[in-house]
Amino acid sequence: MPLSVFVVPAIVLAWLGTYFSLLPPLRAQSLMFPRFVAWSILGIVALLLLLQWLRARKGELVVPPPAVDPKSAWLFYGLCVGYVALFWLLGFVAASTIYLIAAMTVFPVRWPIRIGVTVGTVAALYALFGGLFGIPL
Secondary structure: OOOHHHHHHHHHHHHHHHHHHOOOOOOHHHHHHHHHHHHHHHHHHHHHHHHHHHHHHHOOOOOOOOOOOHHHHHHHHHHHHHHHHHHHHHOHHHHHHHHHHHHHHHOOOOHHHHHHHHHHHHHHHHHHHHHHOOOOO
């Protein structure tokens, strides 16, 4: 089992642990939820690393081939940068609709699923942030 399977997750775990332990001292109420989420994520990542290490020792761990070719990964990265620009120019609903359809075009997703996921996601996020939290989108 190549050591590289563990290097990147271990670096991410160490970086996140250091980052979240050094958060600035603010009121306890304002940091309780972010720290709870951060330490929960760190615990899950640590557990997954431990399970991966145990499976590798037994010889059960097989390194899968990359799910996305590098060209698609760079295209997806460009879509994320474009989404930020579109969000600023067009607003949440239009930018999110364009981004979701374009992102699902990078991967082979059928049109009915693209439309359903796009409409459902934009509507749910708009209802949650615009309606429930009162954040202007």
